[in-house]
Amino acid sequence: MQEKIIQLLKDCRGYLSGEDISRRLKISRAGIWKHMQELRHIGYDIEAMPHRGYRLVSPPDRLLPREIKYGLGTKILGRDIIYHELTQSTMDDAFSSGAQGAEEGTVIIAESQSKGRGRMGRSWISPKGKGIYMSVILRPQLSPNDFAKLTLLAAVAVCEALRKVSDLDIGIKWPNDLLAGGRKLAGILTELNAEVDQMKFVVVGLGVNINASKRALPGEATSLKIESGKSHSRVAVVQEILRSLEYWYADIERQGFEHVLKRWRELALILGKRIIIKEHHQEIHGEAVDLADDGGLIIRTDSGETIKRLSGDVVQAG
Amino acid sequence: MQEKIIQLLKDCRGYLSGEDISRRLKISRAGIWKHMQELRHIGYDIEAMPHRGYRLVSPPDRLLPREIKYGLGTKILGRDIIYHELTQSTMDDAFSSGAQGAEEGTVIIAESQSKGRGRMGRSWISPKGKGIYMSVILRPQLSPNDFAKLTLLAAVAVCEALRKVSDLDIGIKWPNDLLAGGRKLAGILTELNAEVDQMKFVVVGLGVNINASKRALPGEATSLKIESGKSHSRVAVVQEILRSLEYWYADIERQGFEHVLKRWRELALILGKRIIIKEHHQEIHGEAVDLADDGGLIIRTDSGETIKRLSGDVVQAG
Numbered sequence: 001m002q003e004k005i006i007q008l009l010k011d012c013r014g015y016l017s018g019e020d021i022s023r024r025l026k027i028s029r030a031g032i033w034k035h036m037q038e039l040r041h042i043g044y045d046i047e048a049m050p051h052r053g054y055r056l057v058s059p060p061d062r063l064l065p066r067e068i069k070y071g072l073g074t075k076i077l078g079r080d081i082i083y084h085e086l087t088q089s090t091m092d093d094a095f096s097s098g099a100q101g102a103e104e105g106t107v108i109i110a111e112s113q114s115k116g117r118g119r120m121g122r123s124w125i126s127p128k129g130k131g132i133y134m135s136v137i138l139r140p141q142l143s144p145n146d147f148a149k150l151t152l153l154a155a156v157a158v159c160e161a162l163r164k165v166s167d168l169d170i171g172i173k174w175p176n177d178l179l180a181g182g183r184k185l186a187g188i189l190t191e192l193n194a195e196v197d198q199m200k201f202v203v204v205g206l207g208v209n210i211n212a213s214k215r216a217l218p219g220e221a222t223s224l225k226i227e228s229g230k231s232h233s234r235v236a237v238v239q240e241i242l243r244s245l246e247y248w249y250a251d252i253e254r255q256g257f258e259h260v261l262k263r264w265r266e267l268a269l270i271l272g273k274r275i276i277i278k279e280h281h282q283e284i285h286g287e288a289v290d291l292a293d294d295g296g297l298i299i300r301t302d303s304g305e306t307i308k309r310l311s312g313d314v315v316q317a318g
Numbered sequence: 319m320q321e322k323i324i325q326l327l328k329d330c331r332g333y334l335s336g337e338d339i340s341r342r343l344k345i346s347r348a349g350i351w352k353h354m355q356e357l358r359h360i361g362y363d364i365e366a367m368p369h370r371g372y373r374l375v376s377p378p379d380r381l382l383p384r385e386i387k388y389g390l391g392t393k394i395l396g397r398d399i400i401y402h403e404l405t406q407s408t409m410d411d412a413f414s415s416g417a418q419g420a421e422e423g424t425v426i427i428a429e430s431q432s433k434g435r436g437r438m439g440r441s442w443i444s445p446k447g448k449g450i451y452m453s454v455i456l457r458p459q460l461s462p463n464d465f466a467k468l469t470l471l472a473a474v475a476v477c478e479a480l481r482k483v484s485d486l487d488i489g490i491k492w493p494n495d496l497l498a499g500g501r502k503l504a505g506i507l508t509e510l511n512a513e514v515d516q517m518k519f520v521v522v523g524l525g526v527n528i529n530a531s532k533r534a535l536p537g538e539a540t541s542l543k544i545e546s547g548k549s550h551s552r553v554a555v556v557q558e559i560l561r562s563l564e565y566w567y568a569d570i571e572r573q574g575f576e577h578v579l580k581r582w583r584e585l586a587l588i589l590g591k592r593i594i595i596k597e598h599h600q601e602i603h604g605e606a607v608d609l610a611d612d613g614g615l616i617i618r619t620d621s622g623e624t625i626k627r628l629s630g631d632v633v634q635a636g
Contacts, residue, residue: 095417095511096414096417099413099414099417119513119514119515143628144462144465144510144512145463145628147462147512147514148514151514175514176514189513190513190514191511191512191513191518192462192510192511192512192513193413193509193510193511194465194509194510194512195437195507195508195509195510196437196465196466196469196493196494196508196628196629197437197628197629197630200509310461310463310514310515311513311514311515312515
């Protein structure tokens, strides 16, 4: 019923009388009043004006599934959205949902994570209510060898979405970070479950710093608010990310990864640059030359060799 | 306490008096009698002879963890063994244990499976008490791109173990079946959980037909008993498989996959043979030429192309 009341208030974009609501939803005036109180409690700012009725001033600053779904317009991504105020890690939640058969497009989203994780078991700082911490389950009909490319696809899709909502010049730091002004704005993590023949499911996870202040973030990080000077609706950003991810994901059925790799090259911050890759106990110095067809980075090392890496820690050398 | 009684009976390899047992384990004669009854109930055949004492005639024909662990001699594989009379699928159990952090070497084993699965979602017939239905959790420090090779390693290791216990001429049908006398003796299934950078865990699952009769198996299948004309101790076969798997797994730390691929080529039934690979809506006709370094099969097609496949359905053409 609350869903329906919110829907009505959003659709009318102005005042709606208690009488109208009562007639359309077939509930009593007292019932409406009770629901309004509960919606306010969740964080909806609802004005009540004598003789005019109710008006939705603003939705709560929360990533509620009904808010994300309203006007989303995707077909697959976000069909099912699981919301947590706080969870350990949306990656872990999504992985276990995926293993239990959750359908493609299922989204796990949280206001905060107590054990948010980045690549290779590192942690991801998740200030409450200031970012997007989200994992999406995909079930691609692909070979596990396409996994690296799927990770690049996620980077392209999220980068495009963030550029669109912010007009900032955001680029991709290989393999899976998005930078704005040289600082880390978002991290993308992909996790695979596969047989030798085919992928069973992939979880695309992301952490995006939206409205966090410098104080709340690690030193090398930034947020959309810091870079653009204004706050952003996290719900709107989530919607744009889901739309973009769905667009690029559908694109591989149309033309394989060609388009993705092409756009990745354009958005990449390191191609043609001198880099250092840190591996276990050594550093590789060289130049990032190109992206291979399998999604690996081709590096011309200072010792003259041409090598390829599917992933690694890159430091831009200058 | 039952573990300890069995241990004593096994170690002495003959009669052990109630007085001896009572003294060593500090329990009453009545207590011993009660435990003996319970052990018989589980399936241990224990003889009781006046004036001589108890003797273990034979353990039950069940894959009990204590039986598998006795004399196993591995360091990692089988440290933890989870036993089921019946489960849906040891693959599913192992995968969910792995996702929850089960340690490397954990084994899930069952007397029967109600939804045993093979490659690509196919089913695996699991006659109760007549075969080995087992999944092992590994946590290799490898790139996900080594996954196909790890699957070959599992095939080599299980093939070697079955050859050793049976003296049969067992070979590998690419990618993951073991054949004896041209019929399917065992199937191997591997499942991966990985990030782009590294594997998180791999489940190696296998179904081996041990003492099943022709009647209990699908038409294209055979069992160790059918081929060798005699029954085999399933516990002994499990132990040999775990030892072999541990040996070959440790081998990749010593010399990478070189040794595995070499042995695979020797055991492979299709190299040099004409084959048909069935893919989605087409068939590829050609000759299986060699194994690539990444574990893929190199095929020279009848149209003159040289192609590579990491997996697929192979029919030997003659």
